[in-house]
Structures are given as C-alpha cells and as structure tokens.
Amino acid sequence: MALRLNGDKRALVNAIEQRILTGPGMAPPDLRAKAFEGSDLPEPLAPLLNKVAKRSFHVTDGDVTAALAAGFTEDQLFELVLCAAVGESSRLYQAGQAALAEATG
Amino acid sequence: MRLGILNEGGFGTKLLFILIRLFSRQPVPDAARLTFYRPDFYGSYSKALTHEAMRGPSAWSIAERELMAAYVSNVNDCPFCIGAHTATATQASGNEVMVAAALADLESAPVEDRLRATLRMLGRLTRDGHLSAEDVRAVLDTGVSRQQVEDALAICYAFNVTNRLANAFGFEVLSQEGFQAGARYLLRRGYR
Numbered sequence: 001m002a003l004r005l006n007g008d009k010r011a012l013v014n015a016i017e018q019r020i021l022t023g024p025g026m027a028p029p030d031l032r033a034k035a036f037e038g039s040d041l042p043e044p045l046a047p048l049l050n051k052v053a054k055r056s057f058h059v060t061d062g063d064v065t066a067a068l069a070a071g072f073t074e075d076q077l078f079e080l081v082l083c084a085a086v087g088e089s090s091r092l093y094q095a096g097q098a099a100l101a102e103a104t105g
Numbered sequence: 106m107r108l109g110i111l112n113e114g115g116f117g118t119k120l121l122f123i124l125i126r127l128f129s130r131q132p133v134p135d136a137a138r139l140t141f142y143r144p145d146f147y148g149s150y151s152k153a154l155t156h157e158a159m160r161g162p163s164a165w166s167i168a169e170r171e172l173m174a175a176y177v178s179n180v181n182d183c184p185f186c187i188g189a190h191t192a193t194a195t196q197a198s199g200n201e202v203m204v205a206a207a208l209a210d211l212e213s214a215p216v217e218d219r220l221r222a223t224l225r226m227l228g229r230l231t232r233d234g235h236l237s238a239e240d241v242r243a244v245l246d247t248g249v250s251r252q253q254v255e256d257a258l259a260i261c262y263a264f265n266v267t268n269r270l271a272n273a274f275g276f277e278v279l280s281q282e283g284f285q286a287g288a289r290y291l292l293r294r295g296y297r
Contacts, residue, residue, distance in 0.1 A: 009157055009158055009161075009255070009256070009259040010259075012150070012153055012157060013154060013262055015150055015153075015154075016150045019146065019147070019150055020146065020147060023145075023146070025146065048273075051273075052269050052272075052273045053269070056181065056182075056183070056268065056269040056271075056272035056273050057181070057182035057183065059272055059273045059275075061107060061275075064107045064108070074108045074109060075143075077108060078108060078110065078111070078143070078146075079146065081274070082146070084273075085265075085273065086266055088265070088269065089269070091234070092230055092261065092262065092265055093258060093259075093261070093265075095230065095234065095235050095236055096230050096236050096241075097255075099235075099236035099238050099241045100241050100254050100255065100258070102238035102241075103238040103239075103241035103242045103245060104241075104251050
C-alpha cells in the first residue's frame with residue numbers, strides 16, 4: 001500500500017502512523033497508542049519509551065532488559081519503540097506544518 | 106543491536122545478509138537490518154517515505170537533502186546517522202569542508218543563506234519541539250519556496266524517527282570505510 005502513495009509525502013507519513021497504530025501487531029493496540037502518545041505508560045516501559053521520545057541517546061541496555069524482564073517480548077518492544085519514535089516525530093511534523101500554514105496563510 | 110530479532114532477521118534475510126557481506130565486503134548496516142525485519146509493520150513504509158523525501162522530486166539537491174539528514178541527526182546526537190549522512194552529504198557535494206563546517210557551526214559555515222535558514226529551522230524544531238510562523242517566514246524570506254519547506258519538514262520527520270530508532274536499538278557505528286561504502290550505495294540506489 002505504502003508504495004502506491006509515492007509522491008505524496010504527507011500521505012506516506014500518515015500511512016506509517018496508521019499502520020503501526022491500527023494494523024496487526026503483537027503489542028495490544030491500546031498500548032501502542034499509549035507509546036505513540038507518550039502518556040499513561042506502565043512502569044516497566046516508561047523509562048525506555050520516554051527516553052526514545054525525548055532523549056534517545058540516553059537509552060541504555062538496562063532500559064531494554066528491564067522491559068524484557070517485565071515480560072514484554074522483543075517483538076512487542078520493537079513495535080512499542082517504533083510507536084514512541086513515530087509519535088514524537090509526528091508531533092514535531094505537525095508543529096512544523098502548523099507554523100508553515102500560519103506563515104503562508 | 107539491543108534486540109536479537111533485529112540482528113538475526115528471518116530465514117530469508119539471514120541468507121541475504123550473508124550475500125550482502127560477501128559481495129560488498131562490508132557488514133550489513135543495522136539501518137538495513139531494521140528495515141528488513143517485519144517490513145509489513147514498518148520497513149516498507151519507512152523506505153517509501155525516506156526514498157521520496159531524499160530522492161524524489163524536489164528543488165533541493167540530493168547533497169542539500171543529505172546535509173539536512175546529517176544536521177537533524179547531529180541535533181539528536183545519533184552517532185550512526187551522523188556518520189552515514191555526513192559521508193553521503195560529503196560524497197554528494199564533493200565538499201568535505203562545507204559539510205563539516207555546517208555541522209560544527211552553522212552560522213559561520215560557507216553555505217547559501219536559504220540552506221542555512223532551513224537547517225536552522227529544522228534544528229529549532231528538532232531541539233525545541235515547536236516552531237513559530239516567524240521562524241518559517243525567516244526561511245521563506247531567503248527565497249525558499251513553500252514546497253521546499255514542506256520537503257524539508259518531511260526529511261526532518263524521517264530522520265527524527267530514524268535517529269530515535271538507531272539510538273534506542275543501538276545501531277553499531279561503522280568504520281569510516283563502512284560509512285563510505287554505505288554512502289556510495291545510498292547515492293547509487295537510494296533508500297528503496
């Protein structure tokens with residue numbers, strides 16, 4: 001599906017967001033949504049996903065092993081880290097688009 | 106990388122990684138391993154957007170777009186992406202001094218005002234999380250078109266995502282030789 005959207009970058013950004021939030025996955029959709037929003041995260045995930053969103057350079061092996069030790073699988077963490085990274089980046093993108101719209105409105 | 110599933114890949118990709126290593130004489134970069142893992146969840150979508158933003162139609166040159174990627178990566182403290190896109194911007198522009206200067210001190214670097222203003226805007230958005238209309242007008246006033254701002258924002262998005270993933274999953278930083286080989290690949294084939 002994504003490849004058919006070539007040429008429309010906003011549609012491609014939306015396609016990434018829709019896929020990771022609403023498509024089939026191993027982490028429950030409500031948890032993916034929380035990772036995306038960066039809010040209401042359960043304790044074993046909060047340190048890792050907050051860092052992914054706000055200061056990814058500070059993520060440590062310990063953040064990941066703590067989440068694994070709490071029972072999350074690697075595939076679930078793969079999805080949730082993606083949701084956190086995409087969520088924060090989408091907010092930045094929207095902020096940029098809003099400023100552009102105001103500047104050219 | 107911090108997740109074993111990304112290092113190992115699936116059955117088909119294991120063979121592919123061996124072949125890539127054999128023919129390129131370089132390890133498969135972790136950025137490639139990420140896009141090969143469950144591509145229906147993220148990799149295929151990511152490659153489509155990144156290729157469009159970095160190699161699709163745009164008034165920005167490929168060298169300018171690669172410098173934007175390196176610049177955003179620098180703001181996000183992403184060692185893998187800084188190395189990869191500094192090498193690619195340098196090969197594309199043929200101007201190592203300019204690329205290094207833009208990353209070290211944008212305001213004194215020998216770049217055109219329109220590019221400097223755009224990099225400054227992307228840096229502010231990435232670092233502070235917001236932009237004002239004034240920030241964007243300052244870019245437009247240098248002669249950058251509305252579409253070019255749109256194009257730059259898409260690059261900024263793509264690398265804000267990728268920088269976070271590279272840092273979170275712990276992408277291995279390549280040797281200079283590895284980054285140069287990766288840059289040649291990205292300039293020949295793009296991000297698809």
